[in-house]
Amino acid sequence: MTKTVILSGAAGGGLNSIQDFLEQSFHKKGYYFYSYRNYMSRVRGGFNYMIITLSDQPLKTCEPKGDYVVSLDDQVYDHLDELLKPGGQILVMDSDHKTDAQDIMVVQFPKEEVDQVFAHPNASGMVALGYLAKVFGLDEADVDAIEMPWSEKVNASNLAAVKYGFVRAEKEIEPPLRADMGYQMDGNQAIALGALAGGLNFYCAYPMSPATGILQYITNNEKAMHVFTEQAEDEIAAAVSITGAAAAGARAMTATSGGGFALMTEGIGLAAIAETPVVIANVMRPGPATGLPTRTDQGDFYQALGAAQGEFPKIILAPDSVSDCLYTSNRAMDLAHRFRLPVILLSDQYLANSSTELPGVDYDQLVNNSYLAPKGSDYTIYDKDVLEGNAKYAGYDESLLLYDSHIHLEDGFYSESAEVTNRYKQRVLDKLALIANTLKPPTYYGADDPDVLLVSWGSNRPILEDAIDRWDKSKLGLLHFTDLYPLNPQHLAPYFGKAKTVVNVEMNGFNQFGKYLRGQTGWNFDHSINRYDGRPLNVDYVIERLEEIHESL
Amino acid sequence: MNPFKKDVKNAWCPGCGNFAILNALQAALHDEGIAPHETMIVSGIGQAAKLPHYISANGYNGLHGRSLPAALGVHAANPKLKLIVTSGDGDTYGEGGNHFIHHVRRNINMLHLVHDNQVYGLTKGQGSPTTAMGQVTTLQKDGMKSMPINPVLLALSLGATFVARAYSQNIDQLKDLIKAGLNHKGYAMIDIFQPCVSFNKVNTYQWYSANTKPLPDDYDPSNLALAIEYAQKEAPDLPLGILYQVEKPHFMERQTHLEKPIIEYERKPQDIQHLLENHR
Ligand SMILES: Cc1ncc(C[n+]2csc(CCOP(=O)(O)OP(=O)(O)O)c2C)c(N)n1
Numbered sequence: 053m054t055k056t057v058i059l060s061g062a063a064g065g066g067l068n069s070i071q072d073f074l075e076q077s078f079h080k081k082g083y084y085f086y087s088y089r090n091y092m093s094r095v096r097g098g099f100n101y102m103i104i105t106l107s108d109q110p111l112k113t114c115e116p117k118g119d120y121v122v123s124l125d126d127q128v129y130d131h132l133d134e135l136l137k138p139g140g141q142i143l144v145m146d147s148d149h150k151t152d153a154q155d156i157m158v159v160q161f162p163k164e165e166v167d168q169v170f171a172h173p174n175a176s177g178m179v180a181l182g183y184l185a186k187v188f189g190l191d192e193a194d195v196d197a198i199e200m201p202w203s204e205k206v207n208a209s210n211l212a213a214v215k216y217g218f219v220r221a222e223k224e225i226e227p228p229l230r231a232d233m234g235y236q237m238d239g240n241q242a243i244a245l246g247a248l249a250g251g252l253n254f255y256c257a258y259p260m261s262p263a264t265g266i267l268q269y270i271t272n273n274e275k276a277m278h279v280f281t282e283q284a285e286d287e288i289a290a291a292v293s294i295t296g297a298a299a300a301g302a303r304a305m306t307a308t309s310g311g312g313f314a315l316m317t318e319g320i321g322l323a324a325i326a327e328t329p330v331v332i333a334n335v336m337r338p339g340p341a342t343g344l345p346t347r348t349d350q351g352d353f354y355q356a357l358g359a360a361q362g363e364f365p366k367i368i369l370a371p372d373s374v375s376d377c378l379y380t381s382n383r384a385m386d387l388a389h390r391f392r393l394p395v396i397l398l399s400d401q402y403l404a405n406s407s408t409e410l411p412g413v414d415y416d417q418l419v420n421n422s423y424l425a426p427k428g429s430d431y432t433i434y435d436k437d438v439l440e441g442n443a444k445y446a447g448y449d450e451s452l453l454l455y456d457s458h459i460h461l462e463d464g465f466y467s468e469s470a471e472v473t474n475r476y477k478q479r480v481l482d483k484l485a486l487i488a489n490t491l492k493p494p495t496y497y498g499a500d501d502p503d504v505l506l507v508s509w510g511s512n513r514p515i516l517e518d519a520i521d522r523w524d525k526s527k528l529g530l531l532h533f534t535d536l537y538p539l540n541p542q543h544l545a546p547y548f549g550k551a552k553t554v555v556n557v558e559m560n561g562f563n564q565f566g567k568y569l570r571g572q573t574g575w576n577f578d579h580s581i582n583r584y585d586g587r588p589l590n591v592d593y594v595i596e597r598l599e600e601i602h603e604s605l
Numbered sequence: 606m607n608p609f610k611k612d613v614k615n616a617w618c619p620g621c622g623n624f625a626i627l628n629a630l631q632a633a634l635h636d637e638g639i640a641p642h643e644t645m646i647v648s649g650i651g652q653a654a655k656l657p658h659y660i661s662a663n664g665y666n667g668l669h670g671r672s673l674p675a676a677l678g679v680h681a682a683n684p685k686l687k688l689i690v691t692s693g694d695g696d697t698y699g700e701g702g703n704h705f706i707h708h709v710r711r712n713i714n715m716l717h718l719v720h721d722n723q724v725y726g727l728t729k730g731q732g733s734p735t736t737a738m739g740q741v742t743t744l745q746k747d748g749m750k751s752m753p754i755n756p757v758l759l760a761l762s763l764g765a766t767f768v769a770r771a772y773s774q775n776i777d778q779l780k781d782l783i784k785a786g787l788n789h790k791g792y793a794m795i796d797i798f799q800p801c802v803s804f805n806k807v808n809t810y811q812w813y814s815a816n817t818k819p820l821p822d823d824y825d826p827s828n829l830a831l832a833i834e835y836a837q838k839e840a841p842d843l844p845l846g847i848l849y850q851v852e853k854p855h856f857m858e859r860q861t862h863l864e865k866p867i868i869e870y871e872r873k874p875q876d877i878q879h880l881l882e883n884h885r
């Protein structure tokens with residue numbers, strides 16, 4: 053059983069609260085769920101919708117269309133093709149309109165009636181919540197257990213509205229019988245938690261969608277975790293402040309989206325040459341400039357690869373799912389400290405605003421390793437023989453540390469000598485070679501001898517795996533990367549020449565990673581599947597493109 | 606022996622006002638009984654910003670304009686480090702102007718020395734935010750066409766809790782001001798007139814000596830209105846001394862959830878478990 057609920061309406065109409073309550077109560081009831089927020093960059097009005105796919109089986113992504121579409125106003129009629137499955141139901145909360153379509157069911161609660169009964173502006177959404185709760189087999193006790201965050205009076209009137217909807221629906225679906233529910237979270241929260249598990253204690257950022265959730269989550273939990281958090285005056289300050297914090301021993305991170313990342317880049321080069329360990333997350337949205345503030349894409353691989361002047365060591369990682377956000381952000385913190393350099397985490401709005409269940413947390417995969425040298429030991433900050441570990445920080449013991457942004461001697465004193473410059477470049481190359489051997493090779497999914505090999509990175513993995521399962525698992529394979537830079541071409545050798553046809557899949561128009569891979573390996577792709585309209589990839593979209601490619605073969 | 610002295614080749618021009626600032630800082634730190642490993646000296650980029658290389662202490666020589674954000678990070682990580690920022694007027698008020706504004710708002714417990722030579726030294730003599738209107742520079746051959754900012758007045762308007770002005774040649778006063786700044790609880794800023802012998806042909810040693818005056822003996826540095834009045838004085842009455850000082854809760858005192866430096870709290874991966882319980 054897999055069913056999808058879509059909640060739609062204008063911003064400011066209470067959609068987010070209904071989504072949170074639905075997710076929480078469905079999750080507690082034992083449903084697996086995967087939800088995604090499709091919203092506009094505005095505070096009121098417009099057309100927003102939240103997708104919640106529910107199942108008795110674990111989910112890798114959500115469905116693009118709904119079996120139940122709740123409409124808090126009448127805008128939904130303009131979007132039926134896009135949002136409603138054949139035979140689906142629309143719950144209309146605010147309309148006299150009747151649709152001409154024959155094969156859809158409409159359940160109508162006139163908003164005037166709802167509003168009259170409850171005299172509260174957003175009561176209609178609560179009615180829909182109650183209705184869906186009943187449809188999905190929740191009990192009255194489950195509804196009573198919803199934790200509403202408002203005043204007692206508002207909570208009571210909202211609960212009455214929920215019940216008004218509840219008694220007007222029939223149970224249609226039997227909830228799964230399950231007691232081993234895991235943790236419900238979105239990609240931003242998972243990034244925050246992974247970093248906190250890795251010792252994060254300094255977080256400084258400037259608000260920017262879709263990365264703000266990380267700032268919000270860490271700030272909300274600063275007391276419990278003893279974290280210093282600060283809203284910086286701009287992204288330049290955020291990026292540089294984390295290098296200062298690292299120089300004094302903190303585990304520091306910032307996050308932003310493409311525009312803020314552009315401002316941070318000089319600080320990233322600084323972190324590299326000064327050898328201060330930091331993590332910078334870029335939660336991508338489509339650019340250029342302001343672009344599409346609340347949508348998704350993978351347009352910043354080139355930006356991450358080329359961030360800042362000069363050649364220096366850095367690491368780029370792209371988590372592939374909400375749960376992987378937790379582990380990859382933890383790994384980012386660890387790698388930053390092990391190699392004393394900036395680690396760039398490339399997430400995206402799709403992951404940031406996807407909420408789902410993590411079955412559990414595998415603590416064997418989470419680390420907070422110390423790479424510190426013994427106190428009181430002889431120490432040279434940029435010891436030429438040390439490429440990893442053996443770190444100190446200012447104030448650690450009586451050693452004096454001079455962090456420097458120039459080409460410098462081993463003790464940090466600036467230098468303009470050709471020899472010292474060459475030595476630095478050798479250090480960069482040696483460190484990158486060492487890291488390339490340390491990072492994770494790509495993963496492979498699908499047929500042993502595929503006709504068509506998909507190559508992709510980051511958040512596309514679960515969707516492409518679903519597409520492979522649905523299309524033809526005996527003919528397709530997926531080579532997928534989370535560790536993007538530095539690459540070890542030897543990791544790829546087993547896959548060279550494996551398939552007749554190679555298809556590069558990216559959420560951008562330039563095939564940025566595919567071309568970089570070609571540059572690193574000489575290995576070409578024959579076709580590509582690209583999406584760059586700001587909307588997330590989905591299985592239907594991939595299969596349509598695969599069929600086109602297949603026909604052309 | 607002063608432990609802050611460091612035997613290295615210095616790249617400042619002979620006769621530069623920076624030497625006096627370096628000497629005064631080293632003397633003041635030693636007099637105050639502070640040890641080099643307890644000290645962190647942060648700078649941006651410029652001639653002034655080379656100072657961390659010339660002093661035996663922990664140092665951080667970062668990016669042009671970005672000394673203050675780096676200092677925020679250092680301080681929040683470990684407020685026990687004696688934190689000093691030393692940078693030029695271009696660095697502080699030009700490239701880093703936005704950081705300066707917001708840094709004053711935070712009232713971080715630190716000393717900020719601005720080497721104000723009223724010119725961009727390292728890049729060979731262009732005008733800075735404090736170069737006078739009409740002054741000819743290596744770039745502005747017809748003279749500056751924008752008004753200069755008044756850093757001490759700006760700092761006062763932003764609510765700075767310690768605002769002083771010094772002149773590098775008045776070495777005893779400079780040292781006393783640095784000591785007062787080191788002992789101030791909160792953000793202490795000293796804008797230091799520092800002749801640039803290579804590029805500033807107007808604001809020379811002679812010029813500063815003729816155009817600065819110590820504050821009157823009965824001057825009351827707790828009077829903000831008076832400070833604002835004196836801060837507006839122009840040559841030949843540019844005032845030297847502590848214009849304003851007040852005690853207010855400083856930045857880390859406002860972090861009420863932190864009882865000790867963040868780096869002193871232990872953390873294991875399993876500590877996220879109690880946060881995870883909120884995700885059930
Ligand atoms: C991002 C960036 N922009 C410009 C420069 C070039 N630059 C270096 S120092 C400087 C100005 C220095 O003036 P000031 O801060 O007053 O220091 P001074 O040399 O006078 O002591 C400039 C423009 C740079 N290093 N980085």
Ligand SMILES: [Mg+2]
Pocket residue numbers: 693694695720721722723724725726733
């Ligand atoms: Mg200057």
